[in-house]
Amino acid sequence: MKGRIFSVVGGMFLLTVCSKGDRSAVQAAPPATQPAAEVSAAGGTITGKVKFTGTAPRNPTIDMSEEAACKAKYPTTPTEENVVAGPANALANVFVYVKSGVPAGQTFTAPTTPVVLDQNGCRYHPHVLGIMVGQPLEIQNSDPVLHNIKAIAKANRPFNVSQPGAGMKTTRTFSAPEVMVNLECNVHGWMHAYAGVRPDPFYAVSKQDGSFTISGLPPGTYTIEAWHEKFGTQTATVTIAGTESKTANFTFAAR
């Protein structure tokens, strides 16, 4: 009995001692990365367009009467951005990424340049973003009102921090791949953003015209997934040989 207690205490001591060294890595420790595999700029490229069929649901209007400072930033009543459509049923804000096919064990160094998430006019800019594991996410507030930024995640640790004034900045990182981490503001229930967290740089977010480009891919066969917050996911298989450019188009059914 005594021996057991001793070993528990001893074990705790050991753990404590072992943990002393890397206090700085605690916030959201990036996984140890090998020297980056050369992502050849001349690698293969996948481009494509995302479209939808049917009628896009109307985005709900936002009642910003509680936040005059935000409301003043819009000439007309702002709406949510659940479905952002371009000309000819082009679909923006689709996160397109290489779901599988990147050789296991190949690691990529996260850029030190942060991805910026701006809160402006009580909406998130961008609404959908891609970020690498370990890459800083700089969250900034351009509104003179309280926002809280809550990350709802499963593979990553969640967080919930407040920014009560304009000019505030908070930097966070994610430690594990996750599609998607939901970001939301609880003060303004309409504010949602989505972050696709990837271990590699092979992802893109479709633009207003539905186009996207993923480049630098080494030769291989890849499963590409396109994710949309309302319309779900679509996949495609693309084989890249050498430095060629391949096309992968996605069509969602509006619902």
Add this chain to the structure above:
Amino acid sequence: MIHALLLVTVVMTQDTAAGKQVYTKWCAGCHGDNGAGDGDGARHMIPPPRDFTGAIYQIRSTPSGQLPTDADLLRSIDEGLPGTAMPGWKSRLSDRQRRAVLAYIKTFSTFFADTTQRPQPIAFGSPPGGGTGAEAVRVGRQFYDSIGCRKCHGDQGRGDGPSAPTLKDDAQHPIFAANLHENWRFNGGGTVEDIYHRLRTGLDGTPMPSFSDLIENKFLTDEQLWRVAQYVRSLSPKETPVVRDVVHAPLTKTLPRAPDDSAWTSIDVSWFPLVGQIVRKERWFAPAVTGVWVKAVHTADSIALRVVWDDRSESPDTSWLAFVGRVFNTLQSDDSIREQPAPWPDQLTVQFPVSIPSGMERPYFLMGNGSAPVYQWRWSSSARTAPVAGLARGVDRFDPLSGAGPGAQAVYDHGQWRVVFTRALASTDTASQLPFRTGRAIPVAFFASDGSNGEHGTRMAISTWYFLALDEPVPARVFISPVLAMMLTLGLGMLVAWRAQQKTSYRRQQ
């Protein structure tokens, strides 16, 4: 080194085996066999039991996003989470059992085994002095406003801010912004230190964020954040209210009919806790009204009863309809028909027996029954000045009475209802309308419903029987006797002194 690690592994295995036993017996009923917060009891709880698989914990000493320390988890096990269904286990389980179950709970999430996730407690420091002074409270209030607390907690802190109806937890369950006037119900404890710790760490999994970054961003100083905590603490009573069984109604010359009449300030207040009605279908496990504050006075011919309770919404309020929908989605109903949210009003019922009982026997506390009805005043926010008097014979039968019922005046103010009921002491119908008498213990009970929490019918908060006592006028002799006694004592004393002096001067002369 390797030996030590092996030992730790062996010991931890033993701990989790013992922990599993404790867990299965005491915890799984609510938290579920696999720790996903989905035990049988979960269907009746708002907030729902913790889902251990995500390792997201509200009450921590670590920054938002970090795991809790073992000490943090042990504290929640030991003390429970006030304001929720989670009881404290310190007195029910041995030290060893609690540590074993703690080790077991950690096995539900891989985060605890991840060596890159090491919780580092925040160095909190201690509160700056002068915390209860007017200046500290003023500074605290200033920052309460500037950091946006009122957005959810409301201008006066009763959880009635503009964003309150939209609040959800990570699992999309409805969640109330805390009523800051009830610090005994704060999940992480109600002291200034507890409040400050929650401001620094946030309550992960809930809408409550961490405010630590504000200090780093020089938005405010650490001391100013402490002042916010001190201000929040100042909103609750100095001591947690205790239940007193009797409301004393002193005799006054005039009846204060308005809820905010200054005459009420000098009257003693009694607090009565309310709980969900779970005796009869529809049972209600998530009542929004947690208690009533009651004062009473009477004149020679009338009584005034002032009932005050905190309620986040002035129902009916359509901005809370979506919240009601989430409440219904979270709670399993025992009704066969799934109800749709509707804009129900707020309600308060004051209940008396039909006549003052001579012994201890009282009608059934939950609205009487067929053989022994109760006399009730039913007030509703949709008819504020016209409470309905009537006889209840069980929860589903209420017969309004005609004739002289009570009057009422009501005020809704920043998350609080204040209602004054008035009625003549005597009653024309002594068979069904209780005549009030002085010097007798009159049973009284309270029922409250928050329409914007989906409460109506038997979905309500209830109390048990308490007592109302109309103090008898104090007879004049009570005031005169002490004066007479004092004068007599003084007179006798002077006589004794005078005699003593006489004797002394007589001896000197000799």
